[in-house]
Amino acid sequence: MKNIDRRNFIKKTALIGAGMSLGRLFSSNASNDVLFEPNDRYMGGFKAPKLDTVRIALIGVGARGSSHAIQLASIAGTEIIAICDLYEDLAKSSALKCTHIGKGLRHKHIGTYYGDEDQWKVMLEETKPDAVFIATNWNNHALMAIATMKKGAHAFVEVPIAVTLEEMWEIVFASEQTQKHCMMMENVNYGREELLYLNMCRQGVIGELLHAEASYIHDLREQMYNVDRGTGSWRTYHYAKRNGNLYPTHGLGPVAQYMNLVRGEDNFSSLVSFSTLALGRKYFAEKNFPKAHKWNQINYTGGDLNTSIIKTTMGRTIMIQWDETSPRPYTRHNLIQGTKGTLAGFPTRVSLEGGVEGVTEDHHNWVQGDHLEKIYEKYEHPLYVRLGKLSEKMGGHGGKDFMMLFRIVECLRQGEPLDQNVYEGCFWSAVSPLSERSVEQGGTPQVFPDFTRGEWKRTHPLTIIK
Missing domain, CATH: 3.30.360.10 (Dihydrodipicolinate Reductase; domain 2)
Incomplete structure (x- = not known):
């Protein structure tokens, strides 16, 4: 996607709710400031450069995020470097549990961020992770995923990936522009x-x-x-x-x-x-x-x-x-x-x-x-x-969560497309x-x-x- 006014594009795509297809938006009758060209940054089969060790940060460690933190810490080739939550007790509790995994050899210095609603932004800026796992209020998913990619990290977002069509378009554009993965974690x-x-x-x-x-x-x-x-x-x-x-x-x-x-x-x-x-x-x-x-x-x-x-x-x-x-x-x-x-x-x-x-x-x-x-x-x-068998042992909705997280880490380390x-x-x-x-x-x-x-x-x- 080149030579395109993204704000105007997203505004126009809102017309889909009234029955207008994207094909019509790109017809000869479309306004001159929306020019469709072949997309040379398409992310459908995207392979990111291999990561020997995946340096991971998490935003939101309540019921879902805390489980993700522990399971990610258990997978070879990961390093949990930062955890952010609104609540101090949740952030510190998850960090402590991750530190104990692997006898404290892999997850030694986990930064904890909490208290202020913008601390996740500080975390991204200070720690510069390779991948960020987001398990927060649905309304925050798109905002955090987009910011994550723009800071140079792959984004992994709990369901749904976003709430509005406009947010979804922004996620797509950010992923293509930054050449970073943005995967919705559909564990089922x-x-x-x-x-x-x-x-x-x-x-x-x-x-x-x-x-x-x-x-x-x-x-x-x-x-x-x-x-x-x-x-x-x-x-x-x-x-x-x-x-x-x-x-x-x-x-x-x-x-x-x-x-x-x-x-x-x-x-x-x-x-x-x-x-x-x-x-x-x-x-x-x-x-x-x-x-x-x-x-x-x-x-x-x-x-x-x-x-x-x-x-x-x-x-x-x-x-x-x-x-x-x-x-x-x-x-x-x-x-x-x-x-x-x-x-x-x-x-x-x-x-x-x-x-x-x-x-x-x-x-x-x-x-x-x-x-x-x-x-x-x-x-x-x-x-x-x-x-x-390993996934069933590790748990998370009968093992689905662990298998999903294992595959994410495996694909990132091997430089393969995500599932x-x-x-x-x-x-x-x-x-x-x-x-x-x-x-x-x-x-x-x-x-x-x-x-x-x-x-x-x-x-x-x-x-x-x-």
């Missing part, structure tokens, strides 16, 4: 089931892919007890004021990679979205907090459950659901359907045309439970074969603002911005399958 892509299904899809076991279902159904109302500090203290306001799918990536990330979306084969095209009534949070607040409590002074407008449908460039469909309010069991759906069979999650199930030898005779019955052993023996993902690029993080996160617009407009289709400007067609599929 490293689950055993998700890796198994990715391998099966790549091998054509279920034929041509047609449809997927993804969700994040997780009752998290108890977070509202974090009134002054912790996740609920800021996340509750998102639930109350925003009406759409606010947390799409856990379910969407894996199925997007099954379909090779944004990676040469297919891409996101448009989305429609609808939300239910907003009742559950209000009822929970009334039941569990005094009448004068601040949670009972909020007008909750975000629907309890959101259902969105994505249409891809090839014509495939993806149903995404989100509900962190209703009293129901956890699920991510994780369903991928093809012309020769269907793979589904929660519980793990496989149905193949013609059946599975020695288990089922046809596709009318699921292969599940102990009978899945034949499937795992044949299609276990090579990454899980290599790291599965998830900056564009994927933006496409997956874009579901939130697009769904909010669609809900507000009564389900009107919303066109996805093409953060790659057409370059996705030359991006190779994920290469961890040999």
